[in-house]
Amino acid sequence: MIYLKKVELETEGQQGILYLTDDVQTACSLQAAGEAVLVFLHPGNRDQDFSRFLFAVEDPEDLEPEYIERVYRRLKGLPWNIMRTARCLIRETVPADVDAFYRLYSHPAITAYMEGLYPDVEEEKRYVQEYIEKVYTFFGFGVWTVVEQESGAVIGRAGVSYREGFENPELGFIIGVPWQRQGYAQEVCRAVLAYSWSALEFEQMQALVKPGNVPSINLCEKLGFRKVRDVTIGTKIYHQFTIRKPYQI
Numbered sequence: 001m002i003y004l005k006k007v008e009l010e011t012e013g014q015q016g017i018l019y020l021t022d023d024v025q026t027a028c029s030l031q032a033a034g035e036a037v038l039v040f041l042h043p044g045n046r047d048q049d050f051s052r053f054l055f056a057v058e059d060p061e062d063l064e065p066e067y068i069e070r071v072y073r074r075l076k077g078l079p080w081n082i083m084r085t086a087r088c089l090i091r092e093t094v095p096a097d098v099d100a101f102y103r104l105y106s107h108p109a110i111t112a113y114m115e116g117l118y119p120d121v122e123e124e125k126r127y128v129q130e131y132i133e134k135v136y137t138f139f140g141f142g143v144w145t146v147v148e149q150e151s152g153a154v155i156g157r158a159g160v161s162y163r164e165g166f167e168n169p170e171l172g173f174i175i176g177v178p179w180q181r182q183g184y185a186q187e188v189c190r191a192v193l194a195y196s197w198s199a200l201e202f203e204q205m206q207a208l209v210k211p212g213n214v215p216s217i218n219l220c221e222k223l224g225f226r227k228v229r230d231v232t233i234g235t236k237i238y239h240q241f242t243i244r245k246p247y248q249i
Helices: 025-030 065-075 095-106 121-139 184-198 213-225
Strands: 004-011 014-021 036-040 081-086 088-091 143-148 154-161 172-174 204-209 226-233 235-242
Touching: 004 065, 014 025, 014 065, 025 036, 025 065, 036 065, 036 172, 088 154, 095 121, 095 154, 143 184, 154 184, 172 184, 184 213, 204 213, 213 235
Parallel strands: 014 036, 172 204
Antiparallel strands: 004 014, 081 088, 088 143, 143 154, 154 172, 204 235, 226 235
């Protein structure tokens, strides 16, 4: 007997359907038709090859609504909404954000202390698409897009990532020059830290800041980071700041 279930949900103001099945042929047919498919694994179908499917569950009757929505959004190429602050939406980055990124990074104050974007816009968009597939999908977190809720404008980026050679995850952030000195960076970074402690269950975070980047150094200190040492990455020197998860959050 083939198990097939339709889960209806609403996202982006539209109705969506996530199909849940334990049969590989049914799953492949639905996937070929452009449908979002979640696989139900159980002892009776372990001999079937579900390797082409991103998501699988073993208890289909105990699925959380948030998980269902996130699976649907990932399979349909829609970004996950990570969290909201008083003024901002923090969500996954999509290729359509790239044009806004180039406007943000065009100000010399932004690239003075951080790496810029690819010279070619299409190359940057390809990088973002690969980031969605390889980082968001694998880790479930990364560097996200910051959107001002009132205007809908992309005003920056913030999130969590791992840097090669370092044990602790790293907080990263950028707020576009027109929105600086209005408390956005602190508001967003506090939200990212809270999410890192509660949802991602990290115990310690780091931030790497270039010497001379006084605004970022001051922000790290306001957030509760403490400088532990200077580190060299390639030919560049960074101040390494760390913060531990508070006992109560």
